Amino acid sequence: MTVPAVLRTLARLSASEQPQRVQLDLTRTAGLVWLGADESAWQALTRDQDPPAEPPTPWTARPDQRATVDRLASFDALHQEDRLLRLGWAFLCGPATIGGQRRRVCLPLVSRPVRLQPAGRRGYVFQVAGDVGVFPLLADWSEAAELETRLTRDPEWITAALAASGFADVPVLGPDRDPRRLIGGDELVVVAGCGLHAGEPVVSTERGAALYAWARRAGVEDTALAGLYSSAEHDPVPDQDGVAHGALPLSPSQRAAVLAARTAPVTVIGGPPGSGKTHTLAAIALDAVAAGRSVLLASRTRNAADVLGEALRRAGGPIPVLFGDSELRQEMARELGTGLAATTAKGELERLDRTRTNAVAAVARVERAVAAALRDEELVEAAVRFEALMPAHRSVAPRAFGADVDFERLHGLLLPRHGLLGGLRTRWALRSARRLAGAADDVDVADLEAAVRAAEQSAAQVRVAANGGTSLDALRGLLAEEDARGHTATAAWLATLAVSRRGAGPRRAVAALATALRSGRAARRRALADVSAEHLAQALPLWVGTLADVEDILPAVPGIFDLVVIDEASHVDQPLAAPALLRGRRAVIGGDPRQLRHVSFVGDQAVREALTAEGTVSSADRLDVPKVSLFDAGAAASGVHWLTEHHRCAPHLIGFAATRFYEGRIALLTTHPSIADVDCIDVEHVEGVRDDKGVNAVEVDAVLAHLRRRIAAGVRSIGVVTPFRAQADALEKALLDRLSLEEITTGGVRVGTVHGVQGSEFDEVVISVALTDADRPAAWRFANDPNLLAVLTTRARRLVHVITSATEPVGLIGEYLRHAAVPPTETEGAAPSDEWTARLAAELTALGLAPRTGYPVGQWRVDLVVGGRESAVALDTRPHPDGTAAHLARWRALRGAGWRVRDAFPSRFAHDPARAALELAGELAPVAATPARAASPAPTERT
Numbered sequence: 001m002t003v004p005a006v007l008r009t010l011a012r013l014s015a016s017e018q019p020q021r022v023q024l025d026l027t028r029t030a031g032l033v034w035l036g037a038d039e040s041a042w043q044a045l046t047r048d049q050d051p052p053a054e055p056p057t058p059w060t061a062r063p064d065q066r067a068t069v070d071r072l073a074s075f076d077a078l079h080q081e082d083r084l085l086r087l088g089w090a091f092l093c094g095p096a097t098i099g100g101q102r103r104r105v106c107l108p109l110v111s112r113p114v115r116l117q118p119a120g121r122r123g124y125v126f127q128v129a130g131d132v133g134v135f136p137l138l139a140d141w142s143e144a145a146e147l148e149t150r151l152t153r154d155p156e157w158i159t160a161a162l163a164a165s166g167f168a169d170v171p172v173l174g175p176d177r178d179p180r181r182l183i184g185g186d187e188l189v190v191v192a193g194c195g196l197h198a199g200e201p202v203v204s205t206e207r208g209a210a211l212y213a214w215a216r217r218a219g220v221e222d223t224a225l226a227g228l229y230s231s232a233e234h235d236p237v238p239d240q241d242g243v244a245h246g247a248l249p250l251s252p253s254q255r256a257a258v259l260a261a262r263t264a265p266v267t268v269i270g271g272p273p274g275s276g277k278t279h280t281l282a283a284i285a286l287d288a289v290a291a292g293r294s295v296l297l298a299s300r301t302r303n304a305a306d307v308l309g310e311a312l313r314r315a316g317g318p319i320p321v322l323f324g325d326s327e328l329r330q331e332m333a334r335e336l337g338t339g340l341a342a343t344t345a346k347g348e349l350e351r352l353d354r355t356r357t358n359a360v361a362a363v364a365r366v367e368r369a370v371a372a373a374l375r376d377e378e379l380v381e382a383a384v385r386f387e388a389l390m391p392a393h394r395s396v397a398p399r400a401f402g403a404d405v406d407f408e409r410l411h412g413l414l415l416p417r418h419g420l421l422g423g424l425r426t427r428w429a430l431r432s433a434r435r436l437a438g439a440a441d442d443v444d445v446a447d448l449e450a451a452v453r454a455a456e457q458s459a460a461q462v463r464v465a466a467n468g469g470t471s472l473d474a475l476r477g478l479l480a481e482e483d484a485r486g487h488t489a490t491a492a493w494l495a496t497l498a499v500s501r502r503g504a505g506p507r508r509a510v511a512a513l514a515t516a517l518r519s520g521r522a523a524r525r526r527a528l529a530d531v532s533a534e535h536l537a538q539a540l541p542l543w544v545g546t547l548a549d550v551e552d553i554l555p556a557v558p559g560i561f562d563l564v565v566i567d568e569a570s571h572v573d574q575p576l577a578a579p580a581l582l583r584g585r586r587a588v589i590g591g592d593p594r595q596l597r598h599v600s601f602v603g604d605q606a607v608r609e610a611l612t613a614e615g616t617v618s619s620a621d622r623l624d625v626p627k628v629s630l631f632d633a634g635a636a637a638s639g640v641h642w643l644t645e646h647h648r649c650a651p652h653l654i655g656f657a658a659t660r661f662y663e664g665r666i667a668l669l670t671t672h673p674s675i676a677d678v679d680c681i682d683v684e685h686v687e688g689v690r691d692d693k694g695v696n697a698v699e700v701d702a703v704l705a706h707l708r709r710r711i712a713a714g715v716r717s718i719g720v721v722t723p724f725r726a727q728a729d730a731l732e733k734a735l736l737d738r739l740s741l742e743e744i745t746t747g748g749v750r751v752g753t754v755h756g757v758q759g760s761e762f763d764e765v766v767i768s769v770a771l772t773d774a775d776r777p778a779a780w781r782f783a784n785d786p787n788l789l790a791v792l793t794t795r796a797r798r799l800v801h802v803i804t805s806a807t808e809p810v811g812l813i814g815e816y817l818r819h820a821a822v823p824p825t826e827t828e829g830a831a832p833s834d835e836w837t838a839r840l841a842a843e844l845t846a847l848g849l850a851p852r853t854g855y856p857v858g859q860w861r862v863d864l865v866v867g868g869r870e871s872a873v874a875l876d877t878r879p880h881p882d883g884t885a886a887h888l889a890r891w892r893a894l895r896g897a898g899w900r901v902r903d904a905f906p907s908r909f910a911h912d913p914a915r916a917a918l919e920l921a922g923e924l925a926p927v928a929a930t931p932a933r934a935a936s937p938a939p940t941e942r943t
Contacts, residue, residue, distance in 0.1 A: 044126035144522035219558035224587035227265030274648030293562035316491035324549030379460035393454035399438030400455035469908030506539030688805035719762035784811035830854030843917035
């Protein structure tokens with residue numbers, strides 16, 4: 001099977017071959033506010049978006065427009081991430097023949113997303129929020145680019161745009177006419193004025209033709225797409241370094257994913273909500289840049305692409321190129337323009353590399369010091385346990401108990417030799433060991449080994465006693481400082497590394513890109529097509545956009561990037577992902593198979609016909625586009641690296657999903673006594689019914705009342721979610737009718753179906769179940785879909801408020817409500833496996849401190865937790881049984897989760913648990929007075 005055959009199959013199965021929507025939806029909101037020849041609207045539509053150089057464009061609404069404009073602004077605020085508010089100009093209205101069908105049209109020839117902010121009594125400001133786009137029915141992007149660059153209000157421009165789109169002899173009317181009154185007329189006309197409306201002007205996602213064109217290009221066999229569908233087994237290539245010293249902190253599972261992505265043709269990263277998938281994908285991208293590679297990061301939605309771009313910007317490395325329709329793009333263009341003349345001073349890169357290397361070395365030094373201290377603590381513990389045998393050991397090897405003994409050498413001499421003359425070499429080594437230890441020639445090897453170990457333990461006792469026992473507080477602080485310094489130094493080195501690669505050609509490419517990013521969408525595509533793809537990737541190694549942006553804007557060059565990273569892959573179908581995979585040599589695919597999947601309109605018969613026609617039946621398991629998402633296809637090719645730790649919400653919020661949908665594979669780093677028993681799910685029962693349209697009006701009223709209470713209480717991020725489209729529309733209408741724009745924006749209120757909020761998160765979520773006991777089983781089956789519930793129950797960071805009219809809910813919803821009804825209890829620990837921890841816990845209990853042993857935090861167990869709620873402190877009572885690496889990883893995990901950590905090693909207290917309990921009680925009293933950072937019931941995801 002060849003890649004062209006795969007591409008032709010995907011082209012046949014493209015799920016996007018849907019009719020275009022050619023009429024604005026003027027029913028769901030205030031519709032179209034006609035502004036006519038308003039100069040402010042035209043300025044906002046055509047201005048260069050280059051903040052903060054220019055202020056937003058002011059605009060004053062007429063008195064009769066104020067209510068509808070506020071409603072549009074409120075609608076936009078409810079869907080903030082979607083950028084649905086748009087300014088349009090020159091509206092084509094009336095009957096037209098499109099695609100051989102007679103249809104009614106209402107479309108602007110020019111459109112741009114904007115934000116509308118109140119300013120004064122009747123004033124507003126327009127804030128540009130994205131690209132200028134010309135007529136969506138204009139298929140030739142080169143003509144669209146030409147029209148974008150010479151946009152004017154002249155009738156000649158309108159005539160040219162219409163002619164390029166196949167519309168001839170269309171009358172152009174003045175701005176005094178309202179297009180809404182002309183849609184139902186008998187004549188197709190253009191009204192040359194501005195209008196403010198909500199919603200995308202057109203849906204056009206045809207991909208089949210583009211995939212057929214890719215199938216004819218040379219070089220597609222050497223791309224990431226080939227790796228995805230290859231039947232060859234790919235043995236993992238061991239990483240030469242095995243260490244990920246990057247610009248971002250990583251958990252063990254995240255670090256393992258970064259290392260795997262260095263060499264594998266396809267790497268799949270899976271994880272539940274809050275596991276830091278975006279954070280990990282950003283770390284993978286930066287790790288690739290450090291190795292001199294270029295990276296394309298793409299996601300299904302604009303909001304998700306912006307989140308990826310913002311994660312890279314926060315890391316502080318190279319400037320990520322947001323090349324699509326992003327509000328962040330223009331700020332990034334300004335940064336590029338400012339840095340056009342940036343060059344690397346002589347020796348600067350080497351200096352930063354030394355700083356980075358020194359920072360990594362400093363971390364290693366602290367880690368070695370910790371390892372030595374933990375090793376000494378283990379030796380002291382053994383010395384105390386076998387103290388009665390010390391005189392006998394001293395008589396066997398007296399010199400081993402002297403000063404400055406090289407125990408590493410002694411242990412080495414006692415090891416057996418193998419190979420050529422192994423027996424003879426072993427006897428020689430043993431003779432040397434006896435001489436160094438002062439042992440008699442006839443001392444048995446086992447006795448000598450035991451004596452050397454005892455001597456080493458005795459030496460450790462002396463060192464530890466001189467220090468007053470093992471205390472690692474200072475080393476913990478140093479490690480935190482050096483970790484942060486290492487991340488900062490790496491980011492600075494990466495940023496300069498990217499600039500250092502800019503020769504004359506790459507610098508010209510950056511200049512051209514900075515200009516292109518300020519252009520409209522089609523003009524940007526034309527500009528990028530004229531720039532050397534190799535120079536662009538060399539000068540700017542990080543590119544971020546949506547999957548639609550990738551095909552619509554970037555040059556169609558196979559393997560232009562060394563690595564392509566695709567997020568939200570379980571919600572992405574393969575035809576949509578193919579153009580991005582073709583532009584990379586290797587792929588990293590991130591997603592969550594338990595979340596909502598992509599929606600396909602392709603039938604089984606169409607799949608069979610496409611596979612047969614293109615000879616790809618052998619890959620039917622991967623090319624079954626309706627059933628197999630990009631994530632599924634990637635998992636079949638390479639398996640999944642699962643991120644195991646949850647960083648976002650309290651145990652009560654994530655507990656149901658962790659048990660029911662993720663089979664207990666979520667380790668909660670958010671567990672802390674301050675929130676472990678906090679009830680985060682409220683259930684409000686109302687007596688509602690669903691009408692014949694599927695709307696539960698009583699629940700709508702209850703949602704409004706709850707929102708007003710929470711906004712008044714100061715909540716600033718609230719998502720209103722329901723499984724059903726009709727209920728979501730009713731909720732949206734009620735919010736627009738009964739909440740002010742100020743209330744919506746102040747409360748950060750968003751509203752939508754579960755499908756609409758996938759990928760979003762909120763401080764609080766209000767769920768309107770809408771269903772009643774009388775509803776048909778089919779409605780309950782829809783709402784009880786496991787993937788839908790996996791999304792619905794994991795959007796909140798702090799609190800979920802469920803409003804339901806069902807007294808006997810069934811299925812998963814019933815299970816969830818029963819979970820909500822049971823108040824959470826404090827997290828259970830585990831009995832200690834060592835005597836010291838057990839005795840110390842008993843003494844602390846006698847003092848009334850209620851310690852907990854083996855307290856679970858993520859994948860770790862805290863030896864002892866002392867104190868309740870915000871005063872809780874984690875105590876290290878012994879070296880981690882899995883070694884120093886595990887001890888350090890636990891430290892870092894607890895620090896990231898906001899825990900305070902203290903030492904309670906037995907050597908600090910002469911192995912006296914009663915003394916330890918008394919001293920610790922005194923030490924921890926002032927600590928308890930300072931609130932812990934982890935005490936907040938809203939841990940944040942590392943994204």
